[in-house]
Amino acid sequence: xxxxxxxxxxxxxxxxxxxxxxxxxWIPINLWELWQYRELLTFFIWRDLKVRYxxxxxxxxxxxxxxxxxxxxxxxxxxxxxxxxxxGIPYPIFAYSALVPWLYFAGGLxxxxxxxxxxxxxxxxxxxxRLIVPIASVAGGVIDFLLSFGVLIVMMLYxxxxxxxxxIWTLIPLLLLATLxxxxxxxxxxxxxxxxxxxxxxxxxxxxxxxxxxxxVYPARLVxxxxxxxxxxNPMVGVVNGFRWVLLDRGDPPGASIWISVVVTLVVLxxxxxxxxxxxxxxxxxx
Amino acid sequence: MDSPAIEVVNLGKxxxxxxxxxxxxxxxxxxxDMVWFPVRMGRDLxxxxxxxxxxxxxxxxxxxxxxxxxxxxEVMGIVGHNGAGKSTLLxxxxxxxxxxxxYARIRGRVGSLLEVGTGFHPELTGxxxxxxxxxxxxxxxxxxxxxxxEIVAFSGVERFIDTPVKRxxxxxxxxxxxxxxxxxxxxxxxxxxxxxxxxxxxxQKCLGKLGTASQEGRTVLFVSHNMNAIKVLCTxxxxxxxxxxxxxxxxxxxxxxxxxxxxxKAAQQSAFPAINTQYGLGIESCQAQFLxxxxxxxxxxxxxxxxxxxxxxxxxxxxxxxxTEGGIKAVSIGSKLSGYxxxxxxxxxxxxxxxxxxNRVLAEGSYVVGLRLSSPGIxxxxxVGEAALIDIPGYDFFGTGRYPQARHHGPALLPLVIRQKEHxxx
Numbered sequence: 156x157x158x159x160x161x162x163x164x165x166x167x168x169x170x171x172x173x174x175x176x177x178x179x180x181w182i183p184i185n186l187w188e189l190w191q192y193r194e195l196l197t198f199f200i201w202r203d204l205k206v207r208y209x210x211x212x213x214x215x216x217x218x219x220x221x222x223x224x225x226x227x228x229x230x231x232x233x234x235x236x237x238x239x240x241x242x243g244i245p246y247p248i249f250a251y252s253a254l255v256p257w258l259y260f261a262g263g264l265x266x267x268x269x270x271x272x273x274x275x276x277x278x279x280x281x282x283x284x285r286l287i288v289p290i291a292s293v294a295g296g297v298i299d300f301l302l303s304f305g306v307l308i309v310m311m312l313y314x315x316x317x318x319x320x321x322x323i324w325t326l327i328p329l330l331l332l333a334t335l336x337x338x339x340x341x342x343x344x345x346x347x348x349x350x351x352x353x354x355x356x357x358x359x360x361x362x363x364x365x366x367x368x369x370x371x372v373y374p375a376r377l378v379x380x381x382x383x384x385x386x387x388x389n390p391m392v393g394v395v396n397g398f399r400w401v402l403l404d405r406g407d408p409p410g411a412s413i414w415i416s417v418v419v420t421l422v423v424l425x426x427x428x429x430x431x432x433x434x435x436x437x438x439x440x441x442x
Numbered sequence: 443m444d445s446p447a448i449e450v451v452n453l454g455k456x457x458x459x460x461x462x463x464x465x466x467x468x469x470x471x472x473x474x475d476m477v478w479f480p481v482r483m484g485r486d487l488x489x490x491x492x493x494x495x496x497x498x499x500x501x502x503x504x505x506x507x508x509x510x511x512x513x514x515x516e517v518m519g520i521v522g523h524n525g526a527g528k529s530t531l532l533x534x535x536x537x538x539x540x541x542x543x544x545y546a547r548i549r550g551r552v553g554s555l556l557e558v559g560t561g562f563h564p565e566l567t568g569x570x571x572x573x574x575x576x577x578x579x580x581x582x583x584x585x586x587x588x589x590x591x592e593i594v595a596f597s598g599v600e601r602f603i604d605t606p607v608k609r610x611x612x613x614x615x616x617x618x619x620x621x622x623x624x625x626x627x628x629x630x631x632x633x634x635x636x637x638x639x640x641x642x643x644x645x646q647k648c649l650g651k652l653g654t655a656s657q658e659g660r661t662v663l664f665v666s667h668n669m670n671a672i673k674v675l676c677t678x679x680x681x682x683x684x685x686x687x688x689x690x691x692x693x694x695x696x697x698x699x700x701x702x703x704x705x706x707k708a709a710q711q712s713a714f715p716a717i718n719t720q721y722g723l724g725i726e727s728c729q730a731q732f733l734x735x736x737x738x739x740x741x742x743x744x745x746x747x748x749x750x751x752x753x754x755x756x757x758x759x760x761x762x763x764x765x766t767e768g769g770i771k772a773v774s775i776g777s778k779l780s781g782y783x784x785x786x787x788x789x790x791x792x793x794x795x796x797x798x799x800x801n802r803v804l805a806e807g808s809y810v811v812g813l814r815l816s817s818p819g820i821x822x823x824x825x826v827g828e829a830a831l832i833d834i835p836g837y838d839f840f841g842t843g844r845y846p847q848a849r850h851h852g853p854a855l856l857p858l859v860i861r862q863k864e865h866x867x868x
Binding site for chain 1: 457464470493533534535536537538539540541542543545546547549550551554556557560561563565566570577578579582583679833846
C-alpha cells in the first residue's frame, strides 16, 4: 500500500503537514512563517492602538503631551538653569528633535520587554509565531512617533528652523535603526522577563540610564575624545545626531560611526531573536 | 489509502518539578543560587550525579510513550482524571508547548479551541473582537469579512455588536466568542473542555456544532469530562492515566471501562482521610448506607460523616453533590443554598446526612457522592469528588411496572402528568 502511495502522488501532498518534535539548541528564525502570520501582526498592532486610544480625546492628547512636557521640563532644567550649550539652537527644539526618536526607541523597548508577560494568556492558549508579540509592540510606536513628529514640524515653523531637505530621506533609515535596536533590546528583555519578573523594575532604570548616554539633553561634542569610541557603540547616539543634523541642519553628518551603530544594532537584534527562538518553546510552561 | 490526519508516535513530555514551583523566580534568588552552585555541584558530583541535569526525582513525565492515530473525519474523545495528561497532549498537538520525546504529525489546517474567547479584549467592541479573535484563531481577514454576518447571526448579539464586550453579560460574551470559533473551518479541530462553561443551552449549542463539524468530515480530537458527550459525538476514544494510554478503542467501550474504574475507585473509599494540613481541617471518614423507608419500596440514604479539625473552625459549610455514572450532575447543593454551615470543634465532629425516600426523586443507578468543605472566603478546604458510591434502587415511579433508570431516563424523577382534555372530531 505504501508503494501505491509512492507511485500515485497524494492529491493532498501540497497541503501543509505539521511535524511536532522536540527541539534542542538553536532554532533558525522562520521568516517565512512570520510573513504568513503578517495579518495577525497587523491585528495585534491595531488592537494595541485601539485599546490605547479608546478613551479617544484624552488618549491622543497624552501621546502629544508626554514628549512636550518632558521637553518643557528639560528646557527649564538643562536649558535655563544648567545653560547647556546648543550651538545657538533654541533649547526647546534642540531637546525635542532628539526626544522624538528617543521616546520612540525607549517606548518600544519597554513595551516589548513586557509584551510576553502581558500576552501570557494567549501564549498558553493558542499557537502563533511568538516573535510577533514583541514585534507588534515595537511597531505600534510608529503612530506615536508620527504624532509627536507633527508637533516637531509645528515647532520648527515657530522657531524658523528649516531642515536639510535634500537629506530628509535619511530619517527613514535612522528610524529603522532605532526600531531594530528597540526590538533587539526588547527581545532580550522580554525573554528575561518571562523568567525573572523583576525585569520590569529594571526597565525604567535602564531607559533612564540610556537617556544620559545618548545626546538628548546635551550635544554630543561635550563628550571627551577619549570616550568617543565607547560612546559611539551606543547606536542611539548615531540616530539622535542624525535626526538633529537633518532636521536642524546643524552639526556633522553621520560619518563612519553610523556603521558602528548599524553593526551593534544587528548584533543585538540577531542574538536577541536567536535567543528568543531558543527558549520560546518553554514560555508556555513557565510564563 | 489515506494517511491519518493525526499521527502520534511515542510522544512524551517531561517537566522539571522545581521549575513548576518557582518559574517566576527573582533575579536575587537566581544570584543566590549562583553563589551556592559550586556547593551543590560538589554535592552532586560526590553522589555521582550530573550537576547540570535535574535529578530524576525532580522530573515528572506528564505524558509518556503515547502513540495513536486519528483517521481523517474521525472524532476521537480523550478521557481521564485531572492530571492524566489530557491537556498536555492537546497543548503539544496545538504547538503551544514542546514535547520532550517522540513526534506527532498533523495533516491539514489545524484549529484549536482550548477555551472560549481566546484573544477577546474587554475594551473592544463585539465587531472588533470577532476580527481579532478570528485572526488569533487562524482565520484570514477576507474569510472573516465573508462570514461576519453568519457569525453574528449565530451568536444572536446583533444589537450589541458595536458595544464593548466588557458590557456584555457572560452569556452574550460566551455566545459571541463561541460563534467565532464555530466558524473556523479547519481540517483538524482540537477541542479542550469547552463545554465546561456556560449554561445547558450553550453547552447544547457547542455539542451540536461539534457534531456538525464531524458530519462535514473534519477530524476532531475532543477532551471532555462529559461522558455522554463523548459517547454521542465520538467514534473512538482514548483513556489517559498517569500520562500513558490505558485504553484505546470504540468510544462506548472506553467510556464504560473508564467509568467502571472511577466507580470502583470510589467504592474503595481510598479518598479518606482527606485532610487539608494547611488549614488543619478535613474529612476523616464518610460512610453511606441505605435504610428502608417509611413507605413500601422506598429507601432512605444516610451518610455518616466525620469532620476532623485541629483547632476551632467557625462557619464551615458542608457542600453535597451527586453525579450519575454517566457523568451527569444530578444535584449540587452548596452550603450557601442549603444553609448547612456548622462551627467545628477541635477533634472529631460527627454529622449525619439524611435523605428520605431518595429513590422517589432520583432514578435507579449508580451515583457518586461528592463532598466539599468550605468556609467564608475559602471555596475549597477539602474537595472529595468521589467520597462514596451509592446504588439507588429502582422504584415503580409511574406505576407501570417499569423502573426509571438514570442511565436511560435521566437522573430526575419528574412527577409528569399527561392528561387528555377533550377530543374534537374532525
